[in-house]
Amino acid sequence: MTDITxxxxxxxxxxxxFYQKCRIYHWTVQGPxxxxxxxxxxxxxxxxALRVDELAERIVALGGRPIGTLAKQVSTSRLGEDGEAxxxxxxxxxxxxxxxxLTLWLRETAADAGEANDSATLNMLEGFADANGKTMWMLRAFLAD
Incomplete structure (x- = not known):
């Protein structure tokens, strides 16, 4: 399970x-x-935030140790921070x-979990990916002219 963790x-x-980016946008959004x-x-x-907790708890359940420092999380993340206006x-x-x-990476890891017969991780990640699909649809609809 080391690869999965x-x-x-x-x-x-x-x-x-992603969580922090949503927070900064929440704090700084302006206009109509x-x-x-x-x-x-x-x-x-x-x-x-709920997903962060579920991911960390799943890592522990599999015998791993979650990345615990912000510096390590930022340096590990494939997403960039955004402090720009x-x-x-x-x-x-x-x-x-x-x-x-995130959806692509969730599905890739879910597939790996499936190959490892880790149905709990597979189901959790597929649920996250499916929810992202709905969120993206709504956000795209918001931007539509």
């Missing part, structure tokens, strides 16, 4: 960076879309881009 730690780091996006970004970071729509597009990557 390593992959889960990678996803943990990715989700921590403020109320809708302020609430949506809060929903997204709340969901990301952005338009509200650019924030949404950036999150869609990140969710596309």
């Amino acid at each position: 390593n992959d889960l730690n990678q996803l943990l780091a990715d989700h921590q960076v 879309l403020f109320f809708a996006l302020h609430q949506k970004f809060e929903e997204l970071y709340t969901e990301a 952005r338009s509200a729509k650019a924030m949404v597009q950036n999150l869609i881009d990140d969710l596309e990557k």
Whole structure:
């Protein structure tokens, strides 16, 4: 299970960076879309926080140790941080881009878990990926003209 715990730690780091990006967007969004996006970004970071917890607990359940420091999570994550001032729509597009990557990585790791006969990890990751699909659909609909 070492490979799976390593992959889960990678996803943990990715989700921590996504979580923080949603937080900064929640704090800094401006303009006529403020109320809708302020609430949506809060929903997204709340969901990301729950996933971080589930990923870390699954790592421990498999005998691994979750990456515990922010510095290590940031250096491990495949997602970039974002402290730039952005338009509200650019924030949404950036999150869609990140969710596309996360979904791909979740499905790759789920496939590895399936090959290892780890149905608990497989089911957890597939659930996350499926939820991302719905979130991306909603965010894309928000951006549609």
